[in-house]
Amino acid sequence: MAKGRSVFTSESVTEGHPDKLADQISDGLLDAALTGDPHSRVAIKTLVTTGVVFVAGEMTTQATVDVPAITRETIRDVGYTRAKYGFDCDTCSIITSIDRQSPDIAMGVDTGGAGDQGMMFGFACKETPELMPMPIDMAHRLVRRLSEMRRSGRLPFLRPDGKSQVTVQYENGRPIRIDTVVVSTQHAPSVGTDELRRELEEHVIRAVIPEELRDRNTRIHINPTGRFVIGGPQGDTGLTGRKIIVDTYGGYAHHGGGAFSGKDPTKVDRSAAYMARYIAKNIVAAGLASHCEIQVAYAIGIRKPVSVFVETFGTERIPVSTIELLVNKHFDLSPLEIIRELELMQDSPGRKSTRPRSSARRSARNETARGAGEGEAMDATQGDVKDIGLAAKGRTRIDWADGQMPVLRSIRERFAREKPLKGLRLAACLHVTSETANLAVTLAAGGAIVRLCASNPLSTQDDVAASLVAHHGIQVFAIKGEDNETYYRHILQALEGGPHLTMDDGADLVSVLHSRQRDPLPGIIGGTEETTTGVVRLTSMAKEGVLAYPIIAVNDAMTKHFFDNRYGTGQSTLDGIIRATNLLIAGLNVVIAGYGWCGRGVAMRARGLGALVIVTEIDPVKALEAALDGYQVMPMDEAARLGDIFITLTGDKHVLGRRHFETMKDGAVLANSGHFNVEIDIPTLHDLAGGRAQRLRDYVDQYTLPSGRRINLLGEGRLINLAAAEGHPAAVMDMSFANQALSAEYLARDGRGLQRLVHPVPPAIDREIARLKLQSLGIRIDALTSEQQAYLSSWSEGT
Numbered sequence: 001m002a003k004g005r006s007v008f009t010s011e012s013v014t015e016g017h018p019d020k021l022a023d024q025i026s027d028g029l030l031d032a033a034l035t036g037d038p039h040s041r042v043a044i045k046t047l048v049t050t051g052v053v054f055v056a057g058e059m060t061t062q063a064t065v066d067v068p069a070i071t072r073e074t075i076r077d078v079g080y081t082r083a084k085y086g087f088d089c090d091t092c093s094i095i096t097s098i099d100r101q102s103p104d105i106a107m108g109v110d111t112g113g114a115g116d117q118g119m120m121f122g123f124a125c126k127e128t129p130e131l132m133p134m135p136i137d138m139a140h141r142l143v144r145r146l147s148e149m150r151r152s153g154r155l156p157f158l159r160p161d162g163k164s165q166v167t168v169q170y171e172n173g174r175p176i177r178i179d180t181v182v183v184s185t186q187h188a189p190s191v192g193t194d195e196l197r198r199e200l201e202e203h204v205i206r207a208v209i210p211e212e213l214r215d216r217n218t219r220i221h222i223n224p225t226g227r228f229v230i231g232g233p234q235g236d237t238g239l240t241g242r243k244i245i246v247d248t249y250g251g252y253a254h255h256g257g258g259a260f261s262g263k264d265p266t267k268v269d270r271s272a273a274y275m276a277r278y279i280a281k282n283i284v285a286a287g288l289a290s291h292c293e294i295q296v297a298y299a300i301g302i303r304k305p306v307s308v309f310v311e312t313f314g315t316e317r318i319p320v321s322t323i324e325l326l327v328n329k330h331f332d333l334s335p336l337e338i339i340r341e342l343e344l345m346q347d348s349p350g351r352k353s354t355r356p357r358s359s360a361r362r363s364a365r366n367e368t369a370r371g372a373g374e375g376e377a378m379d380a381t382q383g384d385v386k387d388i389g390l391a392a393k394g395r396t397r398i399d400w401a402d403g404q405m406p407v408l409r410s411i412r413e414r415f416a417r418e419k420p421l422k423g424l425r426l427a428a429c430l431h432v433t434s435e436t437a438n439l440a441v442t443l444a445a446g447g448a449i450v451r452l453c454a455s456n457p458l459s460t461q462d463d464v465a466a467s468l469v470a471h472h473g474i475q476v477f478a479i480k481g482e483d484n485e486t487y488y489r490h491i492l493q494a495l496e497g498g499p500h501l502t503m504d505d506g507a508d509l510v511s512v513l514h515s516r517q518r519d520p521l522p523g524i525i526g527g528t529e530e531t532t533t534g535v536v537r538l539t540s541m542a543k544e545g546v547l548a549y550p551i552i553a554v555n556d557a558m559t560k561h562f563f564d565n566r567y568g569t570g571q572s573t574l575d576g577i578i579r580a581t582n583l584l585i586a587g588l589n590v591v592i593a594g595y596g597w598c599g600r601g602v603a604m605r606a607r608g609l610g611a612l613v614i615v616t617e618i619d620p621v622k623a624l625e626a627a628l629d630g631y632q633v634m635p636m637d638e639a640a641r642l643g644d645i646f647i648t649l650t651g652d653k654h655v656l657g658r659r660h661f662e663t664m665k666d667g668a669v670l671a672n673s674g675h676f677n678v679e680i681d682i683p684t685l686h687d688l689a690g691g692r693a694q695r696l697r698d699y700v701d702q703y704t705l706p707s708g709r710r711i712n713l714l715g716e717g718r719l720i721n722l723a724a725a726e727g728h729p730a731a732v733m734d735m736s737f738a739n740q741a742l743s744a745e746y747l748a749r750d751g752r753g754l755q756r757l758v759h760p761v762p763p764a765i766d767r768e769i770a771r772l773k774l775q776s777l778g779i780r781i782d783a784l785t786s787e788q789q790a791y792l793s794s795w796s797e798g799t
Contacts, residue, residue, distance in 0.1 A: 001263055003154055004171070004172065005169065005171050006021040006169070006170050007168065007169050007170065007179050007512070008133075008135050008167070008168055008170065008248075008446040009135060009165060009167040009168075009180070009250075009251075010133065010135035010136040010138075010139050010144045010165070010166060010245075010250025010251060011139055011163060011164060011165040011166075011245075011246060011250065012136065012139035012140045012142065012163070012164050012165075012246050013143060013162065013163050013164075013246055014076050014143045014146055014147055014160060014161060014162035014163070014185075015078050015079075015147060015160065015634070016079055016080070016147075016159065016160020016161040016162065016186070016231070017161055017162065017232075017236040017238065017243075018048050018049075018161070018165065018232060018233045018235075018236045018237060018238025018239075018359040018607070018719060019239060019240075019242045019243045020224075020243065021048055021074075021078055021080075021160075021232070021233065021238050022045075022046040022047060022048050022236070022238040022239050022240045022242075022261075023046075023240055023241070023243070023259075023261035023262070024074050024078065024261070025046040025053065025055065025070075025071050025074050025075070025240075026044040026045060026046045026055075026057075026261045026262025027066065027261050027262060028070045028071070028073070028074040029042070029044050029055070029059075029065060029067060029070055029071070029262065030042045030044060030261075030262050030263065030264060030273075030618055032062045032063065032065045033059060033065050033264075033383050034063075034264065034296065034345065034681055035063065035257040036062065036064060037061045037062040037063040037066070038345050039062075039063070040059065040060065040061035040062075040063060040264055041058070041059070041101040041264055041266065042057070042058070042059050042060075042061065042263060042264040043058045043101070043262060043263050043264075043267060043276055044056075044057040044058075044059065044098070044240070044262035044263075045070075045236070045240045045241070045259075045349040046238075046239070046262070046441075047237065047240075047263060048087070048233040048237065048238040048239075048241045048343075049238050050086055050087060050233060050234045051086075051087060051091070051092050051093060051234075051235050052094075052095065052253025052393065053071055053075075053092055053093070053095070053231075054095045054096075054097075054100065055067055055094065055095070055096045055097070055098065056097040056679045057070065057098055057099075057262065058098070058099055058100060058102070059098050059099075059100070059101070060100045060101040063330075063699045064735040066094050066685045067094065067098070068094045068096075069773065071094050072089045072090070072092075072094070075087075075088070075089035075092065075338045075672070076089040078160055079159070079160040080153075080212065080232060080233075081149065081162060083220070085159065085160075085231060085232060085234065086232065086233070086234025086235070087232050087233040089127040089232045089500075093763050096220065098480070099242050102335040104193055104319075105358065105524060109258070112303050112334060112335065112336045113300070113301035113302050113303050113335070114268045114272075114298035114299065114301065114302055114303070114305075114335050115301055115565075115608075116258065116268055116269050116303055117265050117297075117298055117300045117488060118257060118258055118268070118269050118297070118298065118556060119256050119257075119295055119296070119297045120256040120258075120268065120269055120272040120273040120276050120295070120296050120297075120298075121253065121254040121255055121256055121273065121276055121294065121295050121660065122273060122274075122275065122276025122277035122278065122279060122280040122281075122293070122294045122296075123248075123249050123252070123253035123254070123280050123291075123292070123293045123294075124277065124280035124283070124284040124288060124291075124292055125284060125287075125291040125292070126284055126290045126291070127175055131280075131281050131284050131285065132249070132261075133249055133250060133252035133253070134166075134168045134429070135166050135167065135173045135250050136166075136246075136250030136252060137166045138166040138168070138181075138208065138251055139164045139165060139166045139246075139250060139394075140164075141208045142181070142183060142204060142205070142208050142209075142415055143162055143164050145203075145204045146158065146162045146164070146183070146185055146200075146204055146707065147162075148511065149203055149204060151324040151780065153198055154203065155200075155203060156188075157187050157188040157190065157191035157196065158185055158186070158187055158188075159185070159187055159188065159231060159232070160186065160232060161185070161187075161188035161228075161231030161232045161235070161750075162185035162186060162231075162423065163179070163182075163183070163184045164181075164182065164185070165180075165182035165183075166178065166180070166182075166186075166209075167179040167181075167668075168551065168710060169178035169376065172240070173462055175213075176213055177213055177214070177215060177218070178209055178213045178218050179217075179218065179219065180218070180219040180220075180221070181209060181218065181219070181220050181221070182221045182222075182224070183200055183204060183205060183221070183222050183223070183756075184222075184223050184224070184228055184481070185200065185223065185228060185548075185752045186228050186229065186230075186231030186232065186235075187223075188229070189229045193223065193226045195472065196222065196223060196416070197222040197223065198350035200222050200319065201220060201222060203656055205216045205222075205305075207292065208477070213317045214291065217622065220251075220354075220474075220593070221400035222738075224683075225457055231490050235421065238755045239252050240259055240261050240262055241258070241259020241260070241261060241262075241350055243387060243464065244256075244259065244260075247260055248273075248458050250775075253293050253487070254270055254293060254295070255480065257269070258270065258273075258487070260273065261471075261634065263456075263737040264787060265335070265339045265344040265345065266335055266339075268296075268298045268335055268338075268484070271335060271338050271339060271342070271344055272296050272298065272305070272333070272335075272338060273279070273295060273747055274338070274342055274344070274621055275296070275331070275333060275338045275341070276294040276295070276296050277294075278341075279331055280292040280293060280294045280325055282330075283310075283312075283323060283682060286388075287317060287388055288312075288316065288317055288318055288323055288326075288388060288470070289312035289313075289316040289317060289323065290315040291312060291313045291315045291602035292310065292311070292312050292315075292323075292329070292722075293310075293311040293312075293313075294309070294310055294311075295307070295308070295309040295311075295546050296308050297311075299717045303334045303335070303336075304333065304334060305333050308322050308327060308328065308333065310324045310327060315664050317387075317388045317389040317391075317471045318388055318389060318391045318392065319392060319407020319415060319567040321331075322391065322392075322470055322471060324473070325337065326471075329437065329473055330512050331377050331471060333465045334628065335545060339653070343720060346732050347513075353535040357707060360687065362406040364723065365706060372741050383451070383465075383469060383475040383477045383493070384476075384477045384478075384479065384490060384493065385462065385465040385466050385469055385476055385477075385478065385479065386462040386465070386479045387462060387466060388466050388469060388470055389466070389792035390466040390467075391463070391466040391467040391469070391470035391792050392467075393463040393467075394434075394437075394462075394463030394464040394465070394467030394468070395467040395470075396433060396460070397434040397461065397463060397467075397470050398434045398437045398438060398441075398464060398468075399463055399687065400434065401433075401434035401435050401438055401728075401730040402438050402728035403438070403730075403731075403732065404728075404729070404731045404734065404739070405435065405438050405730050405731070405734035406734065406772075406773075406776035407734045407735060407738045407773050407776060408438055408439065408442055408734050408737050408741065409438075409576070410742075410772055410776075411442060411643070411738055411741050411772075412438075412442040412445045412446075415442055415443075415445045415446030415447075415741070415745075416446070418446075420445060420447070420448035420745045420748055420749070421443060421446035421447045421448035421501075421744060421748055422446070422447030422448075422463075423446050423447060423449070423459060424447070424449070424500040424501055424525075424748055425448070425449045425451070425498065425499045425500050425501070426448040426449065426450050426451070426499055426500065426501045426503060427451050427453075427494045427495050427499035427501075427502050427503070427507075428440065428443075428450060428451070428452045428453070428502070428503035428504075428783060429453050429454070429455045429458055429491060429494060429502075429504050429505060429506075429508055429509035430452065430454075430455050430503060430504075430505045430710075431455055431459040431460070431505060431719075431722055431727055432452060432454050432460040432461060432464060432465050432468075433460075433461050433464060433722070433726060433727045434464050434726070434730070434734075435727065435728065435730050435733035435734075435737065436452075436464075436737070437464050437467065437468050437736065438471075438730075439737035439740055439741060440452055440468060440472070440474050440476070440494075441468075441472055441474070442737070442741050443741060443744060444472065444473075444474055444742075445656055445796060446741070446745070447692050448744070449497075450474050450475065451474045451477070451493070451495075451499070452468065452474060452475065452477070452478065452494065452496040452630055453476075453477040453478055453490040453491050453493065453509070454477075454478035454482070454487070454490065455482065455504070455505035455506050455508060455530075456505075456506075456675075456718055456719055456722060456723075457480075457482050457483070457486075457487050457718065458479040458480060458481060458530045458715060458716065458719070458722065459718075459719060459722035459723065459727065460479060460481075460482075460724040461480070461726070462479065464520035464736070465478050465479070470586070475494075477489075477490035477491075477493045477494055477769050488512065488516075491508060491509055491512050492512065492516070493518050494509065495509070495512070495513065495520060495586075495647060495721070496696045497555045498519070498520035498523050499520060499523075499524060499580040500523060500524060500525050500748075501524070501526060501527060501528075501531070501744055501748065501751075502524060502526075502527035502745055503527065503528050503740060503744065504527060504529050504530065504534055505529075505530035505531050505534060505675075506530075506531055506534045506537075506676065507529060507534035507537040508534050510527060510529075510534075510537075510538060510541075510551070511537070512603075513548070514541070514546060514547075514548060516570055518548075521548045521549065522776060523581075524548070524549045524748055525549065525748065525752055526549055526550045526551065526552065526747035526749075526751035527549060527550075527551050527552070528551065528552045528743045528744060528774045528796050529551055529553055529554060529555060529758070530554055530555055530560075530736070530740065531551070531555050531675050532561070532565070532597075532598070532651055532675075533651040533674065533675035533676065534555070534594045534675070535553045535555050535556060535758060536651060536721070538551050538553075538758050539758045542756065542757045542758050545759065547758075548756060549751075549756055550747070550751060550754035550755060550756055550757060550758075550759055550760055551757075551758045551759065552743040552746070552747065552758075552759050552760075553758050553759065553761065554736070554739045554740055554743055554761060556668050556760055556764050557736070557739045557765070557766050557769075558763065558770075559735040559736075559739060559759075559766050559769045559770050559773070560735060560736045561597050561733055561741050562597065563731065563735055564728060564732050564735065564736040565596070565597035565598045565601060566597045566598070566600055566601035566729030567601055567729075567732055568601070568727075568729060568732035568733065568736075569593070569597075569598040569599075569600050569601045569649070569673060569721065569728065570598075570601025570603075570604055570605040571601075571727070571728070571729060572721035572722075572725055572726070572727055572728050573598075573602045573605070573647060573671070573673040573721045574602065574605045574606060574609065574727035575602075575697075575721065576598035576671070576673075576714075576715070576719075576720035576721040576722070576723065576724040577647070577669070577671050577714065577720055577724070578644065578691075579700040579724045579725050580697065580698070580714045580715065580720065580723075580724040581669060581697070581700060581712075582716065583645070583669070585606060585609035585610060585611050585645075586609060586611065586612050587611070587612070588612070588644040588645055589604040589608060589611070589612050589614060589643050589645070590611040590612070590613050590614070590642045590643070590644065590645045590647065591615075591616065591636075591639045591640075591642070591645065591646045591647065592606070592613060592614070592615050592616070592644075592647055592649065593616050593624040593636065593646065593647065593648040593649060593650055593655045593656070593679070594616075594617065594624045594650035594651075594655075594674070595615050595617050595619075595623065595625065595647065595652075596622070596649065598649040598674075599615070599649045600671060601647060602647055602673065603615060603626070603629070604629055606647075607627075607631075611645075612632075613631045613632070614631065614633075614634060614639045614642060614643065615631045615633050616633070616634065616635060616636045616639050617633065636655065636656070636660060637659065637660070637663075640659075640660035640663045640664055641663050641664070641665075641795065643664070643665070643668060644666075644667075644668065644669065645664065645668075645669045645671065646668065646669065646670050646671065647671050647672070647673055647720075648671075648673070648674050648679035648680060649672075649673050649674050649679075650674055650679060651675060651676075651679075653679065654678065654679070654680075654681040655679045655680070656670060656679065656680045656681060657679065657681040657684060658688070661681075661684070661685055661688055661711060662688075662705075663708070663782075664709065664711060665712075666708075666709040666710055667709075667710055667712065668712065668715060669712045669713050670711060670712065670713050670717070671714040671715065671720040672714075672715070672719065672720060673720055673721055674719075675719065675721060677716060677717035677718045678717075680713065680716070682713065682716075682717050685703050685711065686703070686712065686722060688703070688705050689704055689705060689711075690704075690706075692704075693713070696712070696723070699714055699715045699716075699720075699723055700712050700713075700714060701713045701716065727751060734773070735769050735770075738769045738772070739761055739765065739769060742765045742769070743761055743765065746762060
C-alpha cells in the first residue's frame with residue numbers, strides 16, 4: 001500500500017450468486033466422490049443459467065455419485081426452491097458430460113506428483129484478526145450477514161442472490177476508515193425500495209461495519225438501481241471458478257489462474273493455494289512480517305514445487321532470505337504432505353454444513369487448515385523474544401562463538417548423522433547466550449524438539465534469542481530484564497507439551513516441575529544440571545526422596561567445573577565488573593567470598609590484574625589452600641572494612657549483610673557471581689538507603705547510607721558476568737556444553753535404568769571431551785605401553 005492516503009475496494013457475493021451456486025454444485029459432487037472413495041480424482045465444472053444446469057469435467061472414482069440428486073439438493077439448500085424465481089431445484093434440467101481423468105495425468109499423480117502445473121499464491125496481513133485484507137474481509141462479512149438474515153427469516157423479503165462491495169481508506173498503509181459500502185440483494189417484488197434500504201442499513205450494514213470505522217462521510221449504496229427482483233441463474237449465467245478474485249483476496253494480492261471448487265486435493269491449483277495462504281498466515285502471525293505473499297509453482301507430475309517466492313512488501317522484521325529458509329525448513333510443499341498437513345481429506349470442501357460459505361472462500365481464509373489460525377507451524381519457531389528483528393546480529397554472534405567451539409561442533413556433526421535424540425522433547429532452562437545457542441542447535445541436530453527459557457532474568461542476549469527463533473526454528477522464551485512473573489511464565493512455557501529430557505542451570509526448571517507443574521513428571525526420562533548451586537539443590541531433593549527422575553551433574557565433570565568454573569568464571573566475572581564500572585583493578589582490595597573452583601578462578605584473575613586479594617571462607621581446607629596460594633584469608637567482618645570490590649561466589653544466602661554494609665568504605669562495589677541474587681542482602685541495603693537507589697550507569701545502582709557513605713551494587717546482585725558482560729568465553733563453554741549434549745544422549749539411551757538420584761557424568765564422556773579438546777588444539781599426549789599398563793594393574797612388582 002502506497003504512502004499517504006489511498007483507497008482500495010473489494011467485492012464479495014452470496015451463496016445464491018450464479019457463480020457461487022456453480023461452485024457449490026461442483027463442491028457437492030467432489031465431496032460425494034471423496035466420501036465414498038478418498039482416492040477419487042475429480043475436476044468438475046458447472047454452468048448454471050435459466051432452467052438449466054450443465055455439469056462437465058473428469059472424475060475417476062469407486063464411489064457412486066448421483067449427479068442429479070446432489071445437484072438438486074445443493075440448489076435447494078442454497079434457497080432456489082420456487083419456480084417463480086426463474087430457477088429452482090425441482091424443475092431445472094440437468095445435463096452431464098463427465099469423463100475419467102486422463103491416464104497421462106494419473107501417471108504423475110499416482111507417484112505423489114502435482115496434478116497440474118501453474119502458479120499459486122497465498123497472502124496474509126495484519127489488517128484483521130483473520131489476517132485478511134480489510135476490504136475483502138468486510139465484504140465477506142456483509143454477504144454472510146445477508147444470508148443469515150434471509151435464512152433466519154428476519155428479513156423475509158430477501159432472496160438468495162446478492163453482492164457486496166467495500167472501499168477502505170488507508171493512511172500510510174494502515175486502514176483508518178470505511179469510505180464506501182455497496183450492498184445489492186435480490187428481493188421479493190412486494191418490498192418497497194425505501195423499506196429494503198432502511199432494513200438492510202440497520203440489520204446488515206450497521207451490524208457488520210464497526211462504528212469506529214464509519215463516519216458521517218461514509219457513503220452507503222443499497223440496491224443502487226432501486227430494484228433487483230430477477231436474479232440468480234435467471235438473471236445471470238454462473239460458472240465454476242469465475243469469482244477467483246472474490247475467492248482469494250479481493251484483488252488486494254495476486255491470485256493463481258485455477259479455480260478452487262470441484263477439484264480433489266491432488267490438484268495443486270487448489271491445495272497449494274491453501275498451503276501458500278497457510279504459510280503466509282504463519283509468517284505474519286509469528287511476527288516475521290506484517291504483510292506476506294507466497295508464490296509456489298509446480299510442474300505436473302513433479303513432487304516438489306519448481307519455485308517458492310516470498311514477498312513481504314518491505315514489512316519484514318528479519319531478512320526475506322531468512323524467511324525463505326524458514327519456509328523451506330518448516331513446510332513440505334509436496335502434494336501428499338499438503339493434504340496431510342491441512343487435513344484436506346478429513347475436511348473435504350463440499351460438505352453440506354459449510355457449503356453456503358463455499359470452499360473457495362474457505363481456502364482463501366484457510367479455515368480448512370486449522371481454523372482462523374494464529375500461525376500454528378511458524379509459532380513453533382517463535383516463543384517469546386524481545387525483537388525478532390535482532391536476528392541477523394544474533395546470527396553473527398552465534399557463528400563467532402561456533403568458531404571457538406570445535407568439540408561441540410564435532411558432536412553436532414555426528415548428531416546430525418545419527419539422530420540420537422530423535423523425537424524427544426527437551427526443555428532447557430539456561431543462560432541464553434551465543435554459546436548456549438550452539439548447544440541448542442546441536443541438540444536440535446540430534447533430533448530433539450527444543451524449548452529454551454532463561455535461567456536468569458538478566459543473562460539473555462536478545463539478538464541471540466531472536467536468531468535461534470528466526471534461523472534455527474527453536475522455540476525460545478527469554479527476554480533480557482524480564483520481571484519475576486515473566487521469568488516463571490517462560491519456564492512454564494518451556495515445559496508445555498511435556499518434556500522427555502530437562503536441562504537446567506540452577507534447578508529452577510526442576511523446582512517448578514516438582515511444585516507448580518507436576519503433570520509432565522511421569523514422562524521425563526532424566527535431566528542434567530549445569531551449575532554448583534543447582535547440584536546442591538537437587539542433591540538435597542534426592543536425599544529427601546522427592547526427586548522424581550535421575551539427574552546428571554554436568555557441573556561436576558572435570559571438563560566442566562575444572563575449566564568452566566575456574567577459567568570461565570574467573571575471566572568473565574572480572575570482565576563484567578570492568579564493563580559495568582570501568583574501574584582500574586590494580587591496587588584495589590578485592591574480597592572474594594568463597595574459594596571453590598569459581599572463587600579460585602576469580603582470585604587468580606584479580607591478582608593477575610594487580611589486585612590485592614582477600615579470601616573469606618567457612619571451609620578450613622579451602623581456607624588453607626587459599627592461604628598457601630598466597631592470598632590473605634580472614635572473616636568477612638574484617639574484610640568488610642578493607643575491601644574496595646566484593647565478589648560473592650558461595651551459592652549461599654546473605655553472605656554480605658547489614659553489619660558488613662555498615663562498616664564498608666565509601667564507594668565500595670558489590671558484585672555477585674554466584675547463581676542467585678540472594679548472596680547480597682539487597683532488601684536490607686535498600687532499607688538502609690531509605691528505599692532509594694540512584695542508577696549511575698547501566699549496571700550500577702548506588703545506595704547512600706545515613707552516614708553519607710555510598711555503596712554501589714552491580715547488576716542488581718545477579719550474575720555480573722552475564723548481566724554486564726557475555727558470560728564465559730566460548731572456548732570454555734565448548735567443553736561444558738559438550739558434557740550437556742553427550743549427557744543428554746546418555747540419558748536418552750540409558751536414563752530409564754537410572755535411580756532417581758543425582759549421578760556423575762560417566763567418566764568415558766569426560767575423557768572423550770578432553771580428548772576432542774586436545775585434538776582441536778593440536779596437542780598430542782603419550783599413551784601407556786603394554787608394559788606400563790601391566791605394571792599399573794599388578795601388585796607383585798615392587799622394590
